[in-house]
Amino acid sequence: MTKLTLDNVTVHYEGQPQPAVVDTSLSVASGEFVVLTGRSGCGKTSLLNVAAGLVAPAGGRASVNGLPIAEPGADRAVVFQNDALFPWLTVRDNVAFALRMRGVPEAERRDRSDAVLTQVKLEGYGDRRIWELSGGMRQRVGLARALAAEPDFLLMDEPLGALDALTRERMQTLLLDIWAASGVGVLMVTHGIEEALLLATTVFVMAPGPGRIVKRIEADFGRRYAAGEPVRSIKADAVFVLARAELADAIFEGELA
Numbered sequence: 001m002t003k004l005t006l007d008n009v010t011v012h013y014e015g016q017p018q019p020a021v022v023d024t025s026l027s028v029a030s031g032e033f034v035v036l037t038g039r040s041g042c043g044k045t046s047l048l049n050v051a052a053g054l055v056a057p058a059g060g061r062a063s064v065n066g067l068p069i070a071e072p073g074a075d076r077a078v079v080f081q082n083d084a085l086f087p088w089l090t091v092r093d094n095v096a097f098a099l100r101m102r103g104v105p106e107a108e109r110r111d112r113s114d115a116v117l118t119q120v121k122l123e124g125y126g127d128r129r130i131w132e133l134s135g136g137m138r139q140r141v142g143l144a145r146a147l148a149a150e151p152d153f154l155l156m157d158e159p160l161g162a163l164d165a166l167t168r169e170r171m172q173t174l175l176l177d178i179w180a181a182s183g184v185g186v187l188m189v190t191h192g193i194e195e196a197l198l199l200a201t202t203v204f205v206m207a208p209g210p211g212r213i214v215k216r217i218e219a220d221f222g223r224r225y226a227a228g229e230p231v232r233s234i235k236a237d238a239v240f241v242l243a244r245a246e247l248a249d250a251i252f253e254g255e256l257a
């Protein structure tokens with residue numbers, strides 16, 4: 001099992017009077033789906049970027065299996081909200097880009113790309129151009145590109161934020177399917193309250209001023225979905241409805257209505 005750990009992490013951007021995140025700890029292990037949520041500016045992206053190796057903490061420690069995170073690595077694939085795909089490349093070449101950079105031979109690149117395109121339900125789209133795809137399909141290409149590297153961790157910053165409600169719901173179940181099948185550890189930032197609860201095994205609620213974790217909620221709704229229960233029945237369950245209210249309270253606590 002692989003474990004990504006943030007220990008008492010502080011993020012302080014140069015020239016800012018206050019740290020963006022103080023003394024914050026969490027971990028993500030293989031097979032866990034950890035979600036960061038909270039109001040705007042509470043430091044969610046900052047924390048994710050520390051895990052990605054894109055931001056160096058001013059205090060504390062970020063590590064994978066005890067080894068310090070100093071830079072981005074192939075073990076941690078990052079998916080952003082509007083993933084920058086290369087419009088002049090085909091879908092398959094976008095997915096295979098990182099593999100090409102790493103010198104993976106062409107036949108293997110093709111096989112691996114087609115396998116992950118099937119995983120994200122884009123089988124047969126390998127030869128299409130990016131501009132021929134809908135927003136939801138583009139986001140699935142971004143996800144396929146991340147998966148092609150066979151990472152231990154998927155780090156996702158509002159990956160579904162730009163999608164319409166229906167596409168977003170479909171992507172949520174797709175993410176759960178991929179997570180359950182791959183055993184990857186996920187750290188995801190979202191503003192979506194239902195999304196956080198449905199997907200996460202653990203939800204961390206952050207609050208600003210300075211950014212910190214104010215609540216931890218354990219959930220098993222994603223596992224129930226993976227075990228065959230329909231999403232609609234999960235969301236209608238009184239346990240889900242109560243948890244949603246508890247999560248909303250934690251997010252908006254201290255904020256004037």
Ligand SMILES: Nc1ncnc2c1ncn2[C@@H]1O[C@H](COP(=O)(O)OP(=O)(O)OP(=O)(O)O)[C@@H](O)[C@H]1O
Nearest residue numbers: 013014016020039040041042043044045046047211
């Ligand atoms: N590169 C940067 N330089 C200076 N300040 C930054 C930088 N990135 C973020 N900040 C500040 O750090 C704080 C936390 O930002 P961050 O983006 O981590 O929060 P967030 O919870 O992800 O916000 P949102 O939900 O709006 O995306 C904010 O006050 C923000 O203005």
